[in-house]
Amino acid sequence: MELQAAASWLRRFLLGAATETVRLAVTGLARAGKTVFVTALAANLLAALRDPRRLSAAPAVAEGRLVSVNEAGLSVTDAPLFPLEASLAALGGGARWPEPTRRLTKLALDLELLSPLPGQFGRLVGPLRRSVRLEIVDYPGEWLLDLPLLPLSFEDWSARQLARARTFPRARFAEAWLALLAELDVQAPAEEGAMRRLAEAYAAYLRRCRDEAALADLCPGRFLNPDTWDGMAFLLFCPLPLPPAASPKAGSIWERMRAHWDEYRRRTRVEFLLPHFARFDAHVVLVDLFRALASGATSFADTQAALAAIAASLRPEPGLLARLGLERAPPRPVFCATKADYVPASQRGQLAALLRHLVGGNGAAIALAAVACTRDITLTDERGRVQDAVEGLVEGGRREAFWFAGGVPAETPEQTWFDRRYEVPCFLPPTPGSDGGLRHVNLDRVLAAALPAVFG
Ligand SMILES: Nc1nc2c(ncn2[C@@H]2O[C@H](COP(=O)(O)OP(=O)(O)O)[C@@H](O)[C@H]2O)c(=O)[nH]1
Ligand SMILES: [Mg+2]
Structure with a gap:
C-alpha cells in the first residue's frame, strides 16, 4: 500500500x-x-x-x-x-x-x-x-x-406514454392532447401547423402534471427544460398511435414525428451524453x-x-x-x-x-x-x-x-x-x-x- x-x-x-x-x-x-x-x-x-x-x-x-x-x-x-x-x-x-x-x-x-x-x-x-x-x-x-427511454423505438416509446396518459391522475391533464389525437389521421401529410399544435398540447400536458399534481416522472425532459434547444424544429413531436396500415406513408405526420424522435435521441447523445454525462x-x-x-x-x-x-x-x-x-x-x-x-x-x-x-x-x-x-x-x-x-x-x-x-x-x-x-x-x-x-x-x-x- x-x-x-x-x-x-x-x-x-x-x-x-x-x-x-x-x-x-x-x-x-x-x-x-x-x-x-x-x-x-x-x-x-x-x-x-x-x-x-x-x-x-x-x-x-x-x-x-x-x-x-x-x-x-x-x-x-x-x-x-x-x-x-x-x-x-x-x-x-x-x-x-x-x-x-x-x-x-x-x-x-x-x-x-x-x-x-x-x-x-x-x-x-x-x-x-x-x-x-x-x-x-x-x-x-x-x-x-430520458436516458432509459433513449434506446426505445418511436413505436415503443409512444405506446408507453399513451398508456400512461390514460391513467389517474394524468388522464385529466391529457384530455386536450388526447382529443387532438382522436381526430388525427397519422397518415396525413406532415404539416408544420398541425405538428406544432400536437407537440404544444403534449408539452402543456406535461407542465400541468408537474405544476398541478406535483408529478415528476415526465418525459421528454427537454419539453420541460429545453435549454439551448428552445424553439428547435425537431422538438415538434409527441407520442402517436401506430398507423392502421402496417407501414407509415412517406411524408406523413407519423413518419415525420418518428424522424424527430430519432433526432432527439441523436442530439441527446451528441450534446449531453458524450460531452457531459460520459465524462x-x-x-x-x-x-x-x-x-x-x-x-x-x-x-x-x-x-x-x-x-x-x-x-x-x-x-x-x-x-x-x-x-x-x-x-x-x-x-x-x-x-x-x-x-x-x-x-x-x-x-x-x-x-x-x-x-x-x-x-x-x-x-x-x-x-x-x-x-x-x-x-x-x-x-x-x-x-x-x-x-x-x-x-x-x-x-x-x-x-x-x-x-x-x-x-x-x-x-x-x-x-x-x-x-x-x-x-x-x-x-x-x-x-x-x-x-x-x-x-x-x-x-x-x-x-x-x-x-x-x-x-x-
Ligand atoms: N431551507 C432551505 N431551503 C433551500 C435549500 N436549498 C434550496 N432551498 C429552497 O429551494 C429553492 C430552490 O432552490 P434552487 O437551488 O434555486 O433549485 P434548483 O432549481 O434545483 O436550482 C430556493 O429558492 C430555496 O427556497 C436549503 O438548503 N435549505
Ligand atoms: Mg438552478
Whole structure:
C-alpha cells in the first residue's frame, strides 16, 4: 500500500505541476436546490481557507491541506458560466434566494491542495502541492429521466406514454392532447401547423402534471427544460398511435414525428451524453423529499418512480451503456435529501433512510441542507408532550416554527399517512458570516463522499 502511494506521489512529482481536472455533476429536478448547492459550496470552500471548521467533515479541508481556491474562467466554446457572483450577492446581500436557472451551467474552481505521502518517507520529504481544476456542472435532472427511454423505438416509446396518459391522475391533464389525437389521421401529410399544435398540447400536458399534481416522472425532459434547444424544429413531436396500415406513408405526420424522435435521441447523445454525462467523475443528485411528502400519495408515488428511473440511469446495465454508445459506467452517485434544515437533527437519520429506501443500494444517501436556515427548538403542546421542531425566519421578517407531526417516515408511508397535509414554509437564508461562509448541514460530508480522491 505504502509502495503504491509512493509510486503515485512520485509520478505526480515527476509530471510536475500538471493540473488535474475533476468533473462534478450536480443535478436534481426543478427546485431541488442545485443553484443553492453550488453557491454554498463555492462560498464555503472560499471561507474554509480561513476557517477549516466551515467544512470539517472533509478531511483535506479540516487538516488545513486546502491552500487556495480561485474561480477560473471558461473558454469561449465552453458551456455557459454558472452565475456565481449574482448568486453569492443574493445570499449575502439581503437574505434572498438566488434566481432559479433552468439550463446547464458550469463553474470552474482552481484548487491547490497539499497532498501528503503516508509513512516515513512522507514525513521526511513533506507534502506535495497538487493543482486541481474542479469543474462543477449544474444540469436539469429532468434530462436523466430520458436516458432509459433513449434506446426505445418511436413505436415503443409512444405506446408507453399513451398508456400512461390514460391513467389517474394524468388522464385529466391529457384530455386536450388526447382529443387532438382522436381526430388525427397519422397518415396525413406532415404539416408544420398541425405538428406544432400536437407537440404544444403534449408539452402543456406535461407542465400541468408537474405544476398541478406535483408529478415528476415526465418525459421528454427537454419539453420541460429545453435549454439551448428552445424553439428547435425537431422538438415538434409527441407520442402517436401506430398507423392502421402496417407501414407509415412517406411524408406523413407519423413518419415525420418518428424522424424527430430519432433526432432527439441523436442530439441527446451528441450534446449531453458524450460531452457531459460520459465524462463526470462524481455525481451529486439532489432530491426534495419534503415537496413529495407534502403533495399527497400520488405525487409521492410518481416521485418514487422518477427516482427509480434516475437511479437506473446512474447505474445502467452494460447493455444499456452500449446501446447509448457509452464506454464506461457513471461514477457511484451521492443522493442527497435536500432542505434537511426543515427538520431537527433528531429527524435527519429518518430522512436519509427514506431517501435510501427510494433510490436503492447504489451510492450514498445523505441528509443535506446546503444553506441551513433554521435552528432546532422544542415545543410543548397543551397536553405537555414535548416535540422536536425547527424555527426560522420567513418572508416579512416573522419567525415561524415547523414540524412534521409523527416525524419523517423512513419508508414509503401508508396511503392514510398522506391525509394530513403539510404547508412547508419558505424559510429565508441566514446572513453569511464575516468570512462569507454559510451555515449548512452535511455539505462537507457530501463533498468528501462525492470526491474522496480530492477532499478525503
Ligand atoms: N431551507 C432551505 N431551503 C433551500 C435549500 N436549498 C434550496 N432551498 C429552497 O429551494 C429553492 C430552490 O432552490 P434552487 O437551488 O434555486 O433549485 P434548483 O432549481 O434545483 O436550482 C430556493 O429558492 C430555496 O427556497 C436549503 O438548503 N435549505
Ligand atoms: Mg438552478
